[in-house]
Amino acid sequence: MLKWLTVPALLLSLFVAAAPxxxxxxxxxxxxxxMSAYQPEWVLLxxxxxxRKDHAVNGTGFATGTLEGKPVLLFLSGISMVNAAMTTQLALDHFTVDRIVxxxxxxxxxxxLTIGDVVVPEQWSEYLEAVFAREKSGTYELPAHADKPAAHFGMIYPQPVKIINGGETEKRNWFPxxxxxxxxxxxxxxTTVLQDCAAQNxxxxxxxxxxxxxxxxxxxFVDNKEFREYARSAFAAEVLDMESAAVxxxxxxxxKPFIAFRSLSDLAGGGEGENEIGTFFQLAxxxxxxxxxxxxKALK
Structure with a gap:
């Protein structure tokens, strides 16, 4: 049959067959x-x-329904920047999403800040978008193409994220x-009063x-006092996590409009004893x- 097709028609048929x-x-x-990162974070939600109606995309579960009278889509991102970015895009591709929380x-x-506090930052940065600099003569030397930030942590020099937009490269240090x-x-x-006990802790x-x-x-996962102090001085950071900036x-x-509510389960290495997450993750x-x-409930 192919011999009866014109060349343009043949090319069109091949394109249609190959188009995703x-x-x-x-x-x-x-x-x-x-969205939440892992199971304990969305028990109450x-x-x-x-x-409720359940859906699955590429093995990721999504639940639609209403919460506080508002239509919502609940899902777990999985822990880590890559998981968070992947599942967020899946949600946007397969559901009708107005905003992301x-x-x-x-x-x-x-x-x-103390354990149990809920922090709602106004912007997020990816602190490990970075150059690991070469050590030379007792100091660190950046490649010629790298940005030179005001502060660094040893060999780690934070860099802006490069986004390709319409063929142009946009550099961003912060996502609002x-x-x-x-x-x-x-x-x-x-008007919201937080709790001070959960799971007998x-x-x-x-x-x-x-x-x-x-x-x-x-x-x-940061459990290091020195790095915590660096994150505070270099980024004026209130909180540190493994997903929000990716989302x-x-x-x-x-x-898409975005906001993150993060409650402190630990002090990222700033506490006196063992990391507190094992004790206070459910409370947070x-x-x-x-x-x-x-x-x-307050959304219009």
């Missing part, structure tokens, strides 16, 4: 995507989901949180909600989820 299928839209209701735990960097969503977070912060103080400041994320990055490229997870629920 468009991503299947599994749900057309505009929803707020509410799942328990309150109404009209992260609910989870983090390590505290600001020494004025949506100002409208941040305003809603500020409004609910003054209690604090000796009542946690608080802090809106504003900076968050940083990277492909490492903010994907949201920015896709022009519940506090983040509580603020997210108040946030959803």
């Amino acid at each position: 299928a468009a991503a299947e839209t599994l749900d057309t209701t505009p929803r707020t995507a509410v 799942q328990s309150e989901l109404q009209g 992260f609910s989870g735990i983090a390590g505290g960097v600001d020494p004025d 949180v949506d100002p409208g969503l941040l305003a809603v977070a500020r409004a609910v912060a003054s 209690c604090l000796d103080h009542l946690p608080r909600i802090v809106v504003g400041g900076n968050g940083v994320s990277g492909q490492a 903010a990055h994907v949201a920015y490229v896709n022009a 997870s519940d506090n983040a989820a509580k603020v997210v629920r108040a946030f959803l």
